[in-house]
Every structure is written in structure tokens, then in C-alpha cells.
Amino acid sequence: MADISNPRPMVNSKLLKNYMGRRVTTVVKVARTEGGNVVGELPDGAPITVKQAPQHVAAQSQFMEVIGVVEGDRSLRAETCTSFGDNFDMSTYNDLCQLANIENRECFV
Known part of the structure; x- marks a missing residue:
């Protein structure tokens, strides 16, 4: 059974400001690493x-x-990072972020 006691909203850049200091989930297209950062x-x-x-x-x-x-x-x-491969549709994930935070929030908690 999934743990829903501490939900993590799916975010894009427009939604980040709504969750300052809070735990979120997103997908990042890696450009480069700099020290301990991506x-x-x-x-x-x-x-x-x-x-x-x-x-x-x-x-x-x-x-x-x-x-x-x-x-x-x-x-x-970062708390956890998971490889998502080299073929991922960021546009569709962006649409999902918007749906999960506006129209259908209760479906994603």
C-alpha cells in the first residue's frame, strides 16, 4: 500500500514557488554536473x-x-534521484504536473 501521509506534489518551474521549503517530485533533463550539483x-x-x-x-x-x-x-x-533513461517525454510530464496541481489534485494525493 502506498504511503500517502506525506504527499509529494509533481512540479514544473511555475509550481516551484508554491512549495518553498516543501518536498516535491519532478523530472530533470540533465545538462551537466558541477561539483555535487546537477x-x-x-x-x-x-x-x-x-x-x-x-x-x-x-x-x-x-x-x-x-x-x-x-x-x-x-x-x-535532492533526497532521492532515480535514473529515467534517455527517452522521456517531458512535455507529457509537464502536462501531468499541471493536471495534478490544478484540476485533479485529489487524484494524486
């Missing part, structure tokens, strides 16, 4: 820095799911 794009194409992201996950594929805490308009502190 720099990439959110589902709607906006830039993002993922702090404390495991470098081995970022090196495995072009896309990764990030569960983490929103620290700013363009940054997350």
Missing part, C-alpha cells in the same frame, strides 16, 4: 540546479526523477 531543465524547459544529487545517477542517463526540498525559484536539495 544543472538541467525542468519539464517546462526552465533551468534548475539540483543540490546534493548523486553524480552516478546523473551520469547514467539524460533524465532523472528527483524527490527533494524546494530551496529557491531554481533550486532543489
Whole structure:
């Protein structure tokens, strides 16, 4: 059974500001690594820095799911990162983020 006691909203850049200091889920298209951080794009194409992201996950594929805490308009502190391979439809995930936060929120909690 899924744990729904602490839901994690799915976000794009437009939704990040609504969840400052809270735990969220998103998918990042990896552009590069810088020290312990991953720099990439959110589902709607906006830039993002993922702090404390495991470098081995970022090196495995072009896309990764990030569960983490929103620290700013363009940054997350990673708690968990999962490789999503090299073929992922960010446009569809962006649509899902919007649906999950506006029209059908109760379906995703």
C-alpha cells in the first residue's frame, strides 16, 4: 500500500514557488554536473540546479526523477534521484504536473 501521509506534489518551474521549503517530485533533463550539483531543465524547459544529487545517477542517463526540498525559484536539495533513461517525454510530464496541481489534485494525493 502506498504511503500517502506525506504527499509529494509533481512540479514544473511555475509550481516551484508554491512549495518553498516543501518536498516535491519532478523530472530533470540533465545538462551537466558541477561539483555535487546537477544543472538541467525542468519539464517546462526552465533551468534548475539540483543540490546534493548523486553524480552516478546523473551520469547514467539524460533524465532523472528527483524527490527533494524546494530551496529557491531554481533550486532543489535532492533526497532521492532515480535514473529515467534517455527517452522521456517531458512535455507529457509537464502536462501531468499541471493536471495534478490544478484540476485533479485529489487524484494524486
